[in-house]
Amino acid sequence: MAYSVKNSAVVKVAGLSVAMLLAGCSHDQHYKREVNGNEEYLDAPALSQLNVPQGMILPLESANYAVPQGRAQGAVGKQLDIRPPVQALSLLNGSRAQFQGSTGLLQIANTGTSLWGQTVAALQANKFAIAQQDDARQQLTTDWISWNRQDEDHQYRGRYQVAVVAQGYEQTLMVKPIALEQKGQAVTSNTEIQRYTAQLLNDISAQLNTAETDRRNAAAANRVGSVDVQSGADETGLPNLIVRAPFDVTWQRLPKALPLAGMTVSDSNRADGSLQLSYSNLSSSQWAALGAKDPDLAEGKYKLQVGDLDNRSSLQFIDPKGHILTQSQNDALVAVLQAALNK
Incomplete structure (x- = not known):
């Protein structure tokens, strides 16, 4: 009996330790952004001039194999964020997505449907609060949107201007960042600003695609009627x-x-x-x-x-x-x- 009690206590302590370890790991998300491996390469010695003994004749030099001298600026080692930038996705048929500076653009063929109304509905479906809306000018300003990414230790929040511009045979959905914050501090990194601007643009685009698929399916169902x-x-x-x-x-x-x-x-x-x-x-x-x-x-x-x-x-x-x-x-x-x- 004494042995079983002791064994149970050991199991409880071990289980508590594992739980605490997992809790600690779940908070620290750096491993999702860091290069996997050691950082010994950072201690590699710099290139030095080749010392040639007097009287030795070297082969002719070729610039093809010369290693250029330079010093990289920015984060290195574990501080380097290895995540690729978020890409603006063209989820709708015939659409084109791109960035102009920090503004995300989704260009869609003008089929006569109200892209503005669909965009507002897409924001509402994603539960993104709207602070100010101007239907006549087809533009709005979102309230603060709290992003939730599992690869961040501290989450970001942002505000954006969303607009639809009609130009001939195309309608362009524009998402422009107004502010981005982390831990109450303004974020100025172009990479992070573009990451979360693209996130909003893709969320809207995905909802537009879902709505279009539902409309197409409903229309097809009405045309077919009964099936054999x-x-x-x-x-x-x-x-x-x-x-x-x-x-x-x-x-x-x-x-x-x-x-x-x-x-x-x-x-x-x-x-x-x-x-x-x-x-x-x-x-x-x-x-x-x-x-x-x-x-x-x-x-x-x-x-x-x-x-x-x-x-x-x-x-x-x-x-x-x-x-x-x-x-x-x-x-x-x-x-x-x-x-x-x-x-």
Whole structure:
């Protein structure tokens, strides 16, 4: 008994030490910005003049291999911030993003839609407070925006001027920094100012892209109406299901349709068209309400791969054992998915 008590005390002390160590590491974020390795190179001796013994004849010198003399200015060693600058991203189709001095610019084709209204909505969706807004001039000033980056020991906050300028066939979204602070002190580093200006520009651009995708999906869904599902096969002959609707429509409907068939979506990745599912069989009354028969699938975790076939989409289910569903299993799912997708 005495041994077990002592052992427990040691475990508690060790656990407390680890917790304190992790707490200390979680506060100090320098390791995310520092070069990994020692700093012995900083102690390397400077180049010296070659002393040639009297009477020795050296080969002809070539300037091709001469090491230029100079002294670098700025931070070195662990003080050097190795993070690359944040780049302004062109997330919208046909857009161009760039910087002019410290101002971030996003140039978009003028399609007749109100970029100004969409920009204000994007700021509100990101919960960025607006201090002053002039709709007539299409410009506003944000309140202080508190940034939260996990690679900073002390967080930054900034204020910005946001404006939309229409020029011929283009609309330009402009984000200009007004002030940037860290620990209550003004920040003058051009690198940090551009980093957080680009952060705001990219946040707005990402929200604009999301809104545009939602509008496109809704329009496509309204055009298609009801969809048909058929049993088929891919180019290698493996069984799959074919949905007579474009990928955007199919992807939009699946999260609402699959739970009606007993399939709960736990994760999804539009980029590679995959969904992680958990299947639980429905009751007889639930199948009757859906208007389909029990497909007799094994309960468990499934993966659904959605393919883009232009005006159609493919669905390929992978069962809990990692096997693609057979032709007969897909045949049983045709009526189930057609009923669920059209609910």
